Amino acid sequence: MSCTVSPEGNDRDAGVVEEICGYLTEPPPRSFFMFAGAGSGKTHTLVEVLRRLTGVVPHENGGTLARRLRLYGRSIRVVTYTKNAVAVISGRLGNNELVAVSTIHSFCWELIGGFDDDIREALIADKGAQLEEAKAKAAAKARGISDTDRRKFAEIEADIEALKGVSNFIYHPDKDTYGEGALQHGQVLDATAWLLLNRPTLRTILRDRHPIILIDESQDTMKSVLDSLITLTEPRGNGITLGLVGDHRQRIYMDGHSDLPGLVPPGWAKPELKMNHRSQQRIVQLINKIWAAKLAGRTQSSSGVEQHHRTEKTSGTVRLFIGSTSLSTPEKRQKEAWVAAQMRQAAQSNAWATPAGYQSLALEHKLVAARGDFLNVYTAMTLIDPNGAAPSGRGDNTGPSAARLLLQDLAQLAACVAADGSVNDFAATAVLRRTGCLEQLPTDASQRIARAEEMQEAVVAFGAMCANPDANVAEVIAPILKAQVFKVDARLLQQFGDQTPPPDAPIPRRESETDDARRRRGWCALFEAPWAELERYRRYLAGNSELATHQVVKGSEFTHVMVVMDDEQSGGNQISYDKLFGATELGDRDLDNVQAGKETTIDRSLRLLYVTCSRACETLALVLWAENPTDALKFARHESGWFAEGEVLEIP
Numbered sequence: 001m002s003c004t005v006s007p008e009g010n011d012r013d014a015g016v017v018e019e020i021c022g023y024l025t026e027p028p029p030r031s032f033f034m035f036a037g038a039g040s041g042k043t044h045t046l047v048e049v050l051r052r053l054t055g056v057v058p059h060e061n062g063g064t065l066a067r068r069l070r071l072y073g074r075s076i077r078v079v080t081y082t083k084n085a086v087a088v089i090s091g092r093l094g095n096n097e098l099v100a101v102s103t104i105h106s107f108c109w110e111l112i113g114g115f116d117d118d119i120r121e122a123l124i125a126d127k128g129a130q131l132e133e134a135k136a137k138a139a140a141k142a143r144g145i146s147d148t149d150r151r152k153f154a155e156i157e158a159d160i161e162a163l164k165g166v167s168n169f170i171y172h173p174d175k176d177t178y179g180e181g182a183l184q185h186g187q188v189l190d191a192t193a194w195l196l197l198n199r200p201t202l203r204t205i206l207r208d209r210h211p212i213i214l215i216d217e218s219q220d221t222m223k224s225v226l227d228s229l230i231t232l233t234e235p236r237g238n239g240i241t242l243g244l245v246g247d248h249r250q251r252i253y254m255d256g257h258s259d260l261p262g263l264v265p266p267g268w269a270k271p272e273l274k275m276n277h278r279s280q281q282r283i284v285q286l287i288n289k290i291w292a293a294k295l296a297g298r299t300q301s302s303s304g305v306e307q308h309h310r311t312e313k314t315s316g317t318v319r320l321f322i323g324s325t326s327l328s329t330p331e332k333r334q335k336e337a338w339v340a341a342q343m344r345q346a347a348q349s350n351a352w353a354t355p356a357g358y359q360s361l362a363l364e365h366k367l368v369a370a371r372g373d374f375l376n377v378y379t380a381m382t383l384i385d386p387n388g389a390a391p392s393g394r395g396d397n398t399g400p401s402a403a404r405l406l407l408q409d410l411a412q413l414a415a416c417v418a419a420d421g422s423v424n425d426f427a428a429t430a431v432l433r434r435t436g437c438l439e440q441l442p443t444d445a446s447q448r449i450a451r452a453e454e455m456q457e458a459v460v461a462f463g464a465m466c467a468n469p470d471a472n473v474a475e476v477i478a479p480i481l482k483a484q485v486f487k488v489d490a491r492l493l494q495q496f497g498d499q500t501p502p503p504d505a506p507i508p509r510r511e512s513e514t515d516d517a518r519r520r521r522g523w524c525a526l527f528e529a530p531w532a533e534l535e536r537y538r539r540y541l542a543g544n545s546e547l548a549t550h551q552v553v554k555g556s557e558f559t560h561v562m563v564v565m566d567d568e569q570s571g572g573n574q575i576s577y578d579k580l581f582g583a584t585e586l587g588d589r590d591l592d593n594v595q596a597g598k599e600t601t602i603d604r605s606l607r608l609l610y611v612t613c614s615r616a617c618e619t620l621a622l623v624l625w626a627e628n629p630t631d632a633l634k635f636a637r638h639e640s641g642w643f644a645e646g647e648v649l650e651i652p
Contacts, residue, residue, distance in 0.1 A: 009311050013041070013275050017048045020243070023269045024053060024212060025061035028237025032269035033218075033244040033261065037307050038287065038614035039278025039557065042245055043085070046214065047092045050076065053212075054098040066098055069211075075100045077210035079107050081217040089216075100210070104221060105185050106173040108192035111206060115195070118202075119169050122194040123187060124160055131156045138512075148512055155514045178401055178489065186222075186387065193224035196232065203232055207240050218246035219260050226263075236267065249291050249304050250611050261303055276307040278557050279617055280316025284309040287614050289642045290606065297579065297586045297594055297602035317347040317619040320643055322581075322632050323651030325568040325625040329371065332566070332625060335651050336360075339562065339623055342649065347619045351560050358560035358619075361612045363577070363605075364570035365390040371569065372545045374536040376529040377473075381537070383522025391541055399541050402491040403526070409435050409486050410477065411538055413459065414466050421467030428459055437486055458483035466531065473534060474527035495523040561616035563609075566625040573601065580605040582635030583626040623651075 007014050016034070023030040036042030052059035053076060055066035069075060078101045080086050090101045102110070112119060131153060138149040171183040183191075195202050213229065215221055226244075233239045248260040264270065276284045288306050321339045323332075344352035351357035362368045369378035381389035385400035399407045412435070416427040432438050437455070442448045461479035465471045474496070481488060481496060502524035503517040539545055565577040578584040579601055586594075586602075593600045613620060626632040629650065636648045 010275065012308060013045075013273050016271050016273060017045055017052070019269075019271050020045075020049045021052050021059060021062060023271075024049075024241060024243070025065050029212070029241040030236070030267070030269050031233045031242045031265070032271060033246075033264045034271045034273065035247060035261070035305050036245050036273045037247050037276060037305060038250065038611075039276045040247075040273035040307070041275065041277050042216070042273060043088060043092070045273060046078070046216065046245060047089060050078070050093060050096070050099050050214075054096055056093075056096065069098050072208075074209060074211055076212045076214065077102075077107065079104050079213065079215045079221075081220055085216060103173060104215075104225065105188060108188050108225070109171050109173055111202065112188070112192050112195055113171065115202075116167065116169050118195055118199060119183075119191050120163055120166060122191040122198075124163050125194055126187075126190045127156055127160045127163065131160075146511070148506070148514070151514045151517075152512055155516060178491065184387070189222045189225050193222070193228045196225075196228035206232070210240070212241045212243070214243040214245065216245050218244035219248045219251040220246075230263070230265065233265070247304070249607060250614070251607055252611060259301055262301065272305045274305050274308055276309055276614075279309065279614065280313045281309040282316030282318050283613065283616050283618075283620055284316075286318050286620070286642060287610055290610050290613065293606070293640065293642070295580070295602055295606070297590050297600050298606065299594055299597055299600055300603040300606075315618075317343070318622075318643070318647055319343060319346060319620070320622045320624065320636055320648045321651050322624045322626055322629050322636065322648070324629050325566055325627055327625070329569075333371075336562070336564065336623060339621055339651070343560075343562075343619060343621045347560075349560065349619060352619075358562055358621075359558035359615070360562045360564060361615065362564050363575065363608045363612060367564070367566055367570040368540060368545055369537075371564075372536050372540055374533040374540065377526065377533040377537040378540075380522045380526035380529055383518050383525065385519075385522075391543065399537075402489050405486060405488055405492060406473070406477065406534060407538055407541070410480065411535070413462065413480075414535070417463040417466045419467065421464040423459055423463040425456075432485070435486060454483050455485050458485050469532065471531045472527065473529050473531050476531045495520070496527065498523075556615060557617055558615055559617045560619045561612070562621040562623060563612045564623045564625075565609075567627070568625065575605040575608060576601045577605055577609070577624055578627050578632070580609065581624055581626065581632040582639065583624075583628040583632040 020032065020034065023032050034042070034045075036045070048057070051057045052062040053065050054069075055063045075097070076099050078089060078099060080089060080101065080103060083103060086101050086103060093099055093101070134149070134152055134156065135145075138145045138152075166181045169181045169183055170177050170179070171188055173185075173188075177183065196206070215226070215229075218226065229240070229242055233242050244260070244264070246260060251260075261270075279287075284307050291304060292302055292306075294302075319339075319342065321342070323335055327335065340352045340355070340358070343358075344350065349357075362371070365378065366375070369375040378389065381400055381403065384402060388398075388400045398404065409431070412431045413428060416424045416431060418424070429438075432455070441451055458479040462476065465476040465479070468475075477496075480486065481493065498520075500520075502521045503513075505521065506513040536545070567576050567578045573587075573589070576584070579586060579590070590600050590602070613622070624632060633648065633650060636643055
């Protein structure tokens with residue numbers, strides 16, 4: 001393809017659509033990775049490419065491709081990360097039979113669903129690899145293999161034996177399934193990756209169905225699936241043609257590739273979207289500087305395309321506010337209201353006059369839970385299901401499947417309870433009817449009456465406990481479970497009936513823990529947690545909490561944004577904004593990872609900061625609650641190079 005002079009100004013990306021069309025229609029077609037930064041219009045670009053390749057918009061080579069696809073009954077597959085993205089792309093494309101749009105989970109299940117023997121072999125192979133890795137890790141420990149390690153081995157071996165007895169596997173891309181043969185989301189991806197590498201027939205099926213596959217948000221696509229698909233692109237012209245769209249700077253999930261541009265094979269094309277259509281100039285400048293920063297402890301590449309703001313967006317307000325994390329939560333809330341007042345004055349915008357006028361973002365789920373007063377329930381749910389406890393960018397915001405009774409049916413019933421514990425009988429009956437409880441009543445009249453009275457007594461007792469501010473989860477749900485009002489997940493029933501004490505928590509960095517022990521600790525903690533926290537947790541899952549996390553707002557934009565950073569309330573050691581802003585020193589593990597070239601706390605923290613800052617369109621307030629505010633202020637004002645004079649303020 002001939003090179004042309006790139007236009008400037010707002011039209012500097014004008015030729016990218018035609019460029020990509022050329023790669024996909026030239027003989028032989030060429031795979032590509034398109035860098036698409038924050039607010040770059042990647043969805044628009046992707047849709048316009050598809051419209052030309054399928055003949056919706058007149059295009060000579062695209063029309064030829066469309067006729068060939070129709071002739072052989074094939075289509076272009078578009079894989080996105082969320083159900084919302086599927087809806088957006090499908091809506092913009094309209095009724096187009098030559099394009100199949102789905103989430104990664106739907107795509108994988110469509111490919112492997114029904115091949116039960118192959119799925120079984122893939123999962124057993126994956127478990128076998130886990131077992132070997134666990135044994136090697138345990139053997140390398142100075143203290144040798146522990147009893148906990150042996151229990152972990154036995155747990156994996158039991159999983160392998162259980163898989164051998166499964167004849168049919170079940171899965172739903174949009175919700176969790178359970179029971180024999182039920183697959184979790186990650187298992188479907190693992191099985192697909194293995195089968196693509198080990199089953200030539202499956203590769204042939206995929207190529208015959210979808211000769212072109214375009215993957216959006218490719219930086220967060222599971223490594224194994226992406227690696228498998230990349231291997232299928234060779235030889236060029238005989239394999240699939242793969243188009244990856246994404247921004248490695250916005251990777252927020254650990255199972256994605258840390259350096260996606262470095263993964264791209266040498267022969268691939270690398271088109272770029274250089275514009276940021278979302279944000280004002282000052283915000284675009286900031287995110288460019290953040291990514292280019294040369295920081296101690298950083299190992300990830302600073303590669304990427306510098307973004308350009310639109311010519312008419314020449315303003316924008318940025319402020320960093322730094323205070324002491326030693327303040328109490330109520331004091332921090334009060335100070336953040338002061339921050340909003342400062343932003344109102346600096347930006348001359350009344351949007352900052354009320355919390356409804358701006359979007360508050362946090363960088364950790366635990367911080368959201370601590371601020372929202374549901375930390376006990378969140379911690380318990382995380383132990384029960386680490387992958388399902390928090391809202392995700394995929395849209396799976398329903399909490400652990402085993403606790404679904406507490407989060408759905410009982411939530412509806414609790415809404416029928418007044419503050420004094422009285423139950424609205426009409427509303428409660430509607431809930432029981434809607435959830436199918438009344439369909440199970442006996443046909444015999446006397447038995448029917450007796451059963452109805454039993455259920456009513458249970459609901460009344462449930463209401464009374466709901467109104468008790470000191471009641472825990474176990475006390476509230478006990479009458480419902482005893483009367484068997486609802487159909488209850490067997491996992492919940494088993495754990496509720498188990499009266500054994502919870503296992504001891506493992507010693508960090510010294511002991512491992514079996515999955516069964518972790519889940520048992522979680523259930524015990526959940527039953528002891530205050531019932532009042534459960535409603536706040538449910539609001540958090542629905543996106544109605546005081547703070548939103550980076551996962552939930554991924555791909556979203558807001559006119560005015562406040563980002564809250566607080567290591568003290570976030571917990572864990574995966575990210576640290578104190579370290580990023582120089583408020584604390586790098587730890588031994590950080591230094592070891594730097595020496596080994598592994599991803600560090602600084603790498604992860606920098607990416608999440610980039611993601612949250614790039615959500616803002618007009619104004620951005622960063623709030624750092626630091627262990628050492630003095631050092632953080634020094635770094636921000638004099639060393640980072642991120643902020644102009646007067647943009648960094650100390651919180652009084």
